[in-house]
Amino acid sequence: MINFENFKNAKDAVFALSNALQTLVAMRESRFFNLALSGGGTAKIMFEIWRDFFSKKIDWSSVRFFWVDERMVEDSSSESNFGEAYRNFFEPLKIPNSQIFKIDGTLPPEDEAARYEREVFNVLEDAGKKYCADTPQFDCVILGLGTDGHTASIFSGDKEALTTKRMFVPARHPESGQMRLTMSANAVLNSHEIFMLVLGDAKKEALRRLFSDIAKKSPELPASFIVKNAADISIFTDFV
Numbered sequence: 675m676i677n678f679e680n681f682k683n684a685k686d687a688v689f690a691l692s693n694a695l696q697t698l699v700a701m702r703e704s705r706f707f708n709l710a711l712s713g714g715g716t717a718k719i720m721f722e723i724w725r726d727f728f729s730k731k732i733d734w735s736s737v738r739f740f741w742v743d744e745r746m747v748e749d750s751s752s753e754s755n756f757g758e759a760y761r762n763f764f765e766p767l768k769i770p771n772s773q774i775f776k777i778d779g780t781l782p783p784e785d786e787a788a789r790y791e792r793e794v795f796n797v798l799e800d801a802g803k804k805y806c807a808d809t810p811q812f813d814c815v816i817l818g819l820g821t822d823g824h825t826a827s828i829f830s831g832d833k834e835a836l837t838t839k840r841m842f843v844p845a846r847h848p849e850s851g852q853m854r855l856t857m858s859a860n861a862v863l864n865s866h867e868i869f870m871l872v873l874g875d876a877k878k879e880a881l882r883r884l885f886s887d888i889a890k891k892s893p894e895l896p897a898s899f900i901v902k903n904a905a906d907i908s909i910f911t912d913f914v
């Protein structure tokens with residue numbers, strides 16, 4: 675089922691997502707709530723709102739942070755998804771490193787995909803998490819949407835990321851050639867909750883394409899594949 679929540683501005687959309695997250699964290703069944711984050715400009719807006727308005731509202735001491743995708747760059751790069759989360763959210767809120775499970779953007783992508791997958795398995799398994807399709811489950815993944823219809827770092831034509839049973843695989847940005855690591859479609863779809871945050875006028879056309887694409891038997895855009903195949907997904911936008 676698609677739960678589509680449309681607001682008049684970005685702040686309201688992020689507040690709605692964050693209030694939903696607050697409830698999920700408060701109602702968690704285990705010691706930790708395992709949350710996978712996206713990056714890019716939309717996530718930056720979300721981190722700033724979390725820092726400024728949700729520092730006390732969400733019990734961050736009970737959240738463990740993972741990544742949906744990462745660019746293979748140094749943490750100090752403005753391209754680093756971890757780096758942006760660190761500078762805008764973790765550091766100001768003093769979230770301890772023990773709760774942060776980052777992808778190392780400086781390692782060879784294949785090696786790091788295997789290492790990160792092992793780490794995720796170990797951490798989630800230790801938490802006694804439910805398995806679904808032989809894969810441990812995140813409690814929630816927060817996705818973005820690219821203007822080209824990508825989500826995570828699953829770009830059009832990447833059959834491997836759409837079909838593999840692995841949780842993480844290397845990916846290449848089709849235009850810049852930048853190497854990345856992405857959570858696979860199967861790992862995203864396995865998550866207990868899936869949120870997608872889509873903000874700004876530039877994304878309107880991408881979301882319109884996504885909705886016409888999911889009506890097709892075989893969707894073309896990676897984001898449509900996720901939305902169409904998700905048991906439940908909540909999409910938060912600012913398109914009113």
Ligand SMILES: O=C1O[C@H](COP(=O)(O)O)[C@@H](O)[C@H](O)[C@H]1O
Binds near residue numbers: 742744
């Ligand atoms: O490259 C990426 O793109 C998407 C969308 O990012 P945005 O800058 O358009 O908000 C993002 O969800 C993903 O994590 C990121 O690596």
